[in-house]
Every structure is written in C-alpha cells, then in structure tokens.
Amino acid sequence: xxxxxxxxxxxxxxxxxxxxxxxxQNMNHEYMSWYRQDPGLGLRQIYxxxxxxxxxxxxxxxGYKVSRKEKRNFPLILxxxxxxxxxxxxxxxxxxxxxxxxxxxxxxxxxxx
Amino acid sequence: GENxxxxxxxxxxxxxxxxxxxxxxxxxxxNYFPWYKQELGKRPQLIIDIRSNVGEKxxxxxxxxxxxxxxxxxxxxxxxxxEDSAVYFCAALYNQGGKLIFGQGTELSVKP
Numbered sequence: 001x002x003x004x005x006x007x008x009x010x011x012x013x014x015x016x017x018x019x020x021x022x023x024x025q026n027m028n029h030e031y032m033s034w035y036r037q038d039p040g041l042g043l044r045q046i047y048x049x050x051x052x053x054x055x056x057x058x059x060x061x062x063g064y065k066v067s068r069k070e071k072r073n074f075p076l077i078l079x080x081x082x083x084x085x086x087x088x089x090x091x092x093x094x095x096x097x098x099x100x101x102x103x104x105x106x107x108x109x110x111x112x113x
Numbered sequence: 114g115e116n117x118x119x120x121x122x123x124x125x126x127x128x129x130x131x132x133x134x135x136x137x138x139x140x141x142x143x144n145y146f147p148w149y150k151q152e153l154g155k156r157p158q159l160i161i162d163i164r165s166n167v168g169e170k171x172x173x174x175x176x177x178x179x180x181x182x183x184x185x186x187x188x189x190x191x192x193x194x195x196e197d198s199a200v201y202f203c204a205a206l207y208n209q210g211g212k213l214i215f216g217q218g219t220e221l222s223v224k225p
Contacts, residue, residue: 033213042119042202043157043215056211059115090156102147102213104156 002027006091006105013081014113021076021108023091031094032074033058033102034066036087043090049074081112115139115207119216126193127224134219136203137185145206146186148177149215152199160201161188193223 004025013019025032033048035058045058049068063085065077074093078085091105116139126132138146147162163170163177163186170177174193179186190197203216 035215040122040217042217045212045214048211048213050211058212059214101159101162102149102157104158106156 002103004091004093004103004105006108008108009106010109012111012113015082016080019078019081021089021110023074023076023105024072025093025103026072027093027103028071029093029095032068033092034074034076035090035092036060037090038087046076083112086110086112115141115212115214117203117205117214117216119203119219121219122217123220125222125224128193128195130193132190132193132221134188134201134203135185136187136216138205140184141207143206146179147204148188149202149204150199151202157202195223195225197221198223
C-alpha cells in the first residue's frame with residue numbers, strides 16, 4: 001500500500017530534550033516536505049527536499065533541522081524543543097512538487113512542556 | 114513575497130446550497146494551484162487542482178476557477194452535502210516548484 005509513515009504519532013516532551021520525528025514514503029517520490037499545522041494559521045512549510053541530499057528552507061525553518069540521505073526518508077529534528085513548537089506536524093511527499101499530488105502522512109502531535 | 118490569503122475562515126451553508134471559497138496569491142507564484150480537504154482528525158487530501166494554462170476545471174460537484182490577472186482562484190462546491198463539512202485549504206506553488214504555500218483554511222459546515 002502506497003503511504004507516508006510518520007513516527008511517533010503522539011509525543012509529549014520537555015523543553016530542550018532533542019527529538020526526531022521520522023518520515024518514510026514507499027512511493028519512490030523525489031519531493032518531500034514537512035509542515036506544521038496550528039489553529040488559524042493553516043499549514044506552514046518548515047523544510048522541503050527536491051531530491052536526495054537537496055534540502056531547502058520553507059516559511060518557518062527556525063528551530064528545526066532535516067536531512068535527506070535516502071530517497072525514502074526525511075526526518076525532522078528538533079535539537080532543543082521549545083513550547084512554541086507544540087503543534088501538529090505533517091510530512092508529505094510527491095513525484096514532483098509542481099506536477100504531482102502531495103501525499104500526507106497521518107500527522108504527529110507534539111507537545112513541548 | 115510569497116503569500117496566499119484565503120477567505121472566509123468559516124462558512125456555514127444549508128445542505129443543497131453552493132459554497133465558494135476564495136484565495137489570492139502574491140506575484141511570484143508559479144503555475145500550480147491545488148485545493149486540499151481535511152476532515153476532522155485526518156490528513157489533508159487533494160480534491161482538485163488547476164494549472165495556469167486553464168481558467169476553470171470541474172470534477173462533478175467541485176470546480177475551481179483561476180483569474181491570473183487578478184491573482185485569485187476560487188473553489189466552488191455545488192449541491193453541498195453534510196459530508197462536505199471539513200476544512201479546505203488552497204495553495205500556490207512558489208520557488209520553481211519547491212515551496213507550496215497554503216492559505217489559512219476555511220472551515221465549511223453543511224447543515225442538514
């Protein structure tokens with residue numbers, strides 16, 4: 001089954017404790033992206049990757065890191081989480097950003113205390 | 114800069130009525146404008162998209178129109194049904210295909 005898988009789905013952590021949210025897709029998509037969703041603000045892009053070893057900043061990259069060492073994986077790293085990073089996070093992938101449907105993962109709800 | 118404005122933020126209609134959601138985009142958007150539907154507690158899913166070489170696209174009860182001169186595009190849902198109740202997001206593609214910028218979302222409520 002074609003899918004984008006995120007883990008963990010739910011996480012409560014404390015300020016400053018490094019965490020990684022994994023994202024994996026099995027559709028051989030070149031493009032992958034991370035979004036955060038907050039009430040009233042819609043979906044804001046954090047980082048995106050057009051292909052392996054190619055990453056770029058979205059609208060709200062501060063406090064986040066990503067890597068794209070393999071085509072299927074695109075982890076989101078919070079080196080020192082803060083309460084303002086409490087949010088619902090979505091990973092998504094597509095064949096090409098400008099021609100293809102964006103497939104979203106189920107979301108990861110992160111709470112930083 | 115890169116920006117997509119979406120209105121209204123909430124919309125309530127009676128079953129069977131039409132619903133229209135409008136988005137405007139800033140200058141540097143490229144040629145791809147999708148719409149996503151997000152049901153409560155679920156992930157966003159593409160419902161329709163349009164490219165700038167066409168002015169209108171229809172898929173059953175859903176249509177999207179694009180006015181490049183005015184830099185706005187709209188989602189039209191006819192004969193609304195309770196299952197159309199969801200949050201709808203418009204988006205525009207920037208940065209030569211890398212940045213897909215979403216609007217703030219419209220919460221549509223269809224009352225039976």
